[in-house]
Amino acid sequence: MDRGVLMAPAGSPPAGGFSAAMAGLEAFSDAEVMVRVKAGDQSAFDYLVQKYRRPLVGFMYRMARNAAAAEDLAQEVFLRVYRARETYEPSAKFATWLYRIATNLAVNHARDTRHERAEVTVSLDEPDEETGTTFELPDGGLTAEQALVRRERLLAIRGKVEALPERQRLAVIMHKYQQMGYKQIAEVLKLSESATKSLLFRAYETLREQLKEFI
Amino acid sequence: MTCDEVRDKMPDVAAGLIAATGEESKHLASCDACAGKLAEFRQTMALLDEWQAPEPSPYFDVCLQARLREEMAKPQAGWLQWFRRPVLAAALTVLMGVGIGLFFNHGRGRYNSGPNQAMADNFGPVEPGTAVSDLQALEKNHELYADFELLDDLQVQDDVTANP
Numbered sequence: 001m002d003r004g005v006l007m008a009p010a011g012s013p014p015a016g017g018f019s020a021a022m023a024g025l026e027a028f029s030d031a032e033v034m035v036r037v038k039a040g041d042q043s044a045f046d047y048l049v050q051k052y053r054r055p056l057v058g059f060m061y062r063m064a065r066n067a068a069a070a071e072d073l074a075q076e077v078f079l080r081v082y083r084a085r086e087t088y089e090p091s092a093k094f095a096t097w098l099y100r101i102a103t104n105l106a107v108n109h110a111r112d113t114r115h116e117r118a119e120v121t122v123s124l125d126e127p128d129e130e131t132g133t134t135f136e137l138p139d140g141g142l143t144a145e146q147a148l149v150r151r152e153r154l155l156a157i158r159g160k161v162e163a164l165p166e167r168q169r170l171a172v173i174m175h176k177y178q179q180m181g182y183k184q185i186a187e188v189l190k191l192s193e194s195a196t197k198s199l200l201f202r203a204y205e206t207l208r209e210q211l212k213e214f215i
Numbered sequence: 216m217t218c219d220e221v222r223d224k225m226p227d228v229a230a231g232l233i234a235a236t237g238e239e240s241k242h243l244a245s246c247d248a249c250a251g252k253l254a255e256f257r258q259t260m261a262l263l264d265e266w267q268a269p270e271p272s273p274y275f276d277v278c279l280q281a282r283l284r285e286e287m288a289k290p291q292a293g294w295l296q297w298f299r300r301p302v303l304a305a306a307l308t309v310l311m312g313v314g315i316g317l318f319f320n321h322g323r324g325r326y327n328s329g330p331n332q333a334m335a336d337n338f339g340p341v342e343p344g345t346a347v348s349d350l351q352a353l354e355k356n357h358e359l360y361a362d363f364e365l366l367d368d369l370q371v372q373d374d375v376t377a378n379p
C-alpha cells in the first residue's frame with residue numbers, strides 16, 4: 001500500500017489525504033506512534049494528524065476566537081511536531097507534549113493580536129464572521145427574539161472566558177472543552193496539581209459569578 | 216468523607232470526566248452544601264457547553280499537506296542552504312561559469328560553458344545522519360525549546376491580581 005502522500009514530490013497531487021491514514025495504529029499509544037514518525041513512518045504522522053486535528057482546531061478556536069486563525073495555528077502545531085520528530089523522546093505523554101506546543105502558539109498569537117482583538121466590536125445585526133454558521137443557523141423553532149437572546153448569551157460566555165487571566169483561561173479550555181484532567185493540565189502548564197486545581201476553581205467561580213444572569 | 220474531599224473532585228465530576236464514587240454520592244445525598252455546590256458547577260458547565268467550536272474545514276488537510284511539502288522542500292537551516300536554493304545555485308553556477316569562461320577565454324579563447332554542470336553537481340542534498348544534518352536538527356530544536364521557555368514565563372501576576 002502506497003502511503004507516501006507526504007513524501008510525494010512537490011507538484012504531484014495529494015494521493016489520499018490524512019483521512020486515509022493507515023489503520024491498525026489504534027493498538028499503539030500515541031507515544032509509540034510518534035516513535036514511528038521519528039523513524040520516518042509517514043503514515044504514523046498521518047494517523048496523529050487525523051486523531052488530533054479536530055481537538056486542536058477546537059482548542060485554537062477558543063483561544064484565538066477566529067476559525068481561520070484556529071486552522072492556521074493547528075496546522076502550525078503539526079508542522080512543529082513534524083520538525084521536532086527527530087528529537088522526540090517518548091518519556092512524556094504525547095498529548096501533553098502536543099498541547100504544550102499548542103498552548104505556546106496560542107499564547108503568542110493572543111499576545112500578538114491583542115490590539116486587533118480589542119478593536120473587534122460585535123454587532124448583533126450582522127452575521128458573525130468569526131464563528132461562521134453558529135449564529136446564522138439558530139435551532140429550528142426559535143423565534144427571532146429567542147435567537148437573539150441565545151446569541152447574546154453565547155457572546156457573554158465567550159467574552160467572559162476570554163476575559164479570564166491567561167492561565168485560568170487555558171486551564172478552563174483544556175478542562176471543559178478538551179476534557180483533560182487536572183494532572184495533564186498541570187503538566188502542560190508546568191504547575192503542581194493542587195495549583196492547577198485552585199486555578200480551575202477560581203476560574204469556574206468567576207465564570208459562574210459573571211454569567212449568573214444566564215444561569 | 217469530608218466536604219473538602221468531595222469538593223476537590225467537583226469540577227471533574229461536573230464536567231463529566233469522572234463519576235462520583237459510591238462514598239462521594241453518599242456524602243452528596245446527606246450534605247446539602249456540597250450537593251448545592253455540585254449543582255452550581257453543573258449549571259456553569261451546561262452554560263459553557265453552548266459555546267461550540269467549528270469542525271475543521273474541508274481545506275484543512277489539503278492546506279496542511281501543502282505546508283508539509285513546502286516544509287520538506289524548504290532548504291535546511293545553516294550555511295548549506297545557500298547552495299540548495301535553486302535560483303542562487305543557478306546564479307552561482309553562471310557566475311562561476313562566466314569567471315571560468317573568462318579565464319579560459321583569456322587564455323585560449325575556448326571552453327566557455329563546459330565546467331558549469333560539474334560545479335552545480337558538487338552541491339547535493341544533505342545526507343541524514345551527518346554532522347551537517349545533526350546541526351540542522353539542533354537548530355530546529357532550539358526554535359522549539361526557546362518557545363517553551365516563553366511558555367514557562369506565562370504571566371503569573373495575572374493570576375495573583377485577578378479575582379482575589
Ligand SMILES: [Zn+2]
Nearest residue numbers: 217218246249
Ligand atoms: Zn459536604
